Amino acid sequence: MEIAISGGTGFIGSVLATHLADKGHTIYILTRSAKLTSTRANIRFVQWNAENETFPLSRIDAFINLAGEPINSGRWTQQRKARILTSRVQTTQGIVRQLAKLSRRPRIFVNASAIGYYGTSLDKTFTEASTTHGTDFLATTVIQWEKEASHAQLLGMRTIYARFGVVLGRKGGALPRMILPYKLFSGGTIGSGKQWLSWIHIDDVVNMISFALENEAIQGALNLTAPRPVTMQDFGKTIAKVLRKPHYFPIPSLPLRILLGEMSTLVLDGQRVLPETSVQHGYIHSYSNLEDALTDLLK
Numbered sequence: 001m002e003i004a005i006s007g008g009t010g011f012i013g014s015v016l017a018t019h020l021a022d023k024g025h026t027i028y029i030l031t032r033s034a035k036l037t038s039t040r041a042n043i044r045f046v047q048w049n050a051e052n053e054t055f056p057l058s059r060i061d062a063f064i065n066l067a068g069e070p071i072n073s074g075r076w077t078q079q080r081k082a083r084i085l086t087s088r089v090q091t092t093q094g095i096v097r098q099l100a101k102l103s104r105r106p107r108i109f110v111n112a113s114a115i116g117y118y119g120t121s122l123d124k125t126f127t128e129a130s131t132t133h134g135t136d137f138l139a140t141t142v143i144q145w146e147k148e149a150s151h152a153q154l155l156g157m158r159t160i161y162a163r164f165g166v167v168l169g170r171k172g173g174a175l176p177r178m179i180l181p182y183k184l185f186s187g188g189t190i191g192s193g194k195q196w197l198s199w200i201h202i203d204d205v206v207n208m209i210s211f212a213l214e215n216e217a218i219q220g221a222l223n224l225t226a227p228r229p230v231t232m233q234d235f236g237k238t239i240a241k242v243l244r245k246p247h248y249f250p251i252p253s254l255p256l257r258i259l260l261g262e263m264s265t266l267v268l269d270g271q272r273v274l275p276e277t278s279v280q281h282g283y284i285h286s287y288s289n290l291e292d293a294l295t296d297l298l299k
């Protein structure tokens, strides 16, 4: 397949591009940056701004959109919240508008999304069949983002909303920050420790996207999470066990709420989300158990 990936320079996109190229696909990484070059013949960088430039490729089979301003790189001021929202909604709108003009549109459109869609809860379990959604900033952002992507479905592309859980990888994502206190012998439970953390190993992210590209029956919401979410307390204890470091120093909620403001929800609240659709379609996770995943990533 000829596959375009916007935001393909990021944490998930760079691993995904390599994985799909290894499977023999031709990958076009669409980026806002000029002059990026690849050492591989079947990965090409293409400079493109989705909001105001004509789509530069004419024959692609699948489009994967991962672009968006990072959500965890600074306090959520009104200005930053606006950038987080518009960098997703307007970019997706621009992409779909450009794809609509093509005489040969891609058959498949995968749009990044997030399990933040479901809102936060200590006691509920969410699957793709859940009929409720959250009302907080992340949930409302995701809802608008998916709404823009849904126009690709109306144009006849098989559209998938890839609702990522907390993606664990070696380079990038949340894990390097989460293990740092443990490496400094100051790890401990964050907040109450009862908040859910629906994690997924990066290998399962790329395998599941590849599975969804090939499986014609998959469309709509797709939760990219491991089948066994854990509480934040168990997450911390497992990091400590794998790194053989102490888990002594709890970080109470209040100072974090004061320090991080509304963004503290990223570590103090969570949701238990199961990957029902992929499992029903026969996807088998490489990492279902957190300790195995962390042992692989931190070895």
Ligand code: NDP
Residues within 6 Å of the ligand: 006, 007, 008, 009, 010, 011, 012, 013, 030, 031, 032, 033, 066, 067, 068, 069, 070, 071, 083, 087, 091, 112, 113, 114, 115, 163, 164, 165, 166, 167, 168, 172, 173, 174
């Ligand atoms: P990254 O932040 O690593 O990469 C996202 C890419 O988006 C960047 O490489 C950049 O590409 C592009 N980008 C950054 N800022 C903007 C902007 N203001 N406007 C347009 N494009 C921008 O993200 P991840 O790979 O971690 O995640 C991919 C998507 O999945 C993101 O949208 C993220 O919100 C979502 N997600 C990720 C999770 C995770 O655990 N990692 C969890 C839930 C959702 P370039 O500069 O080349 O144009």
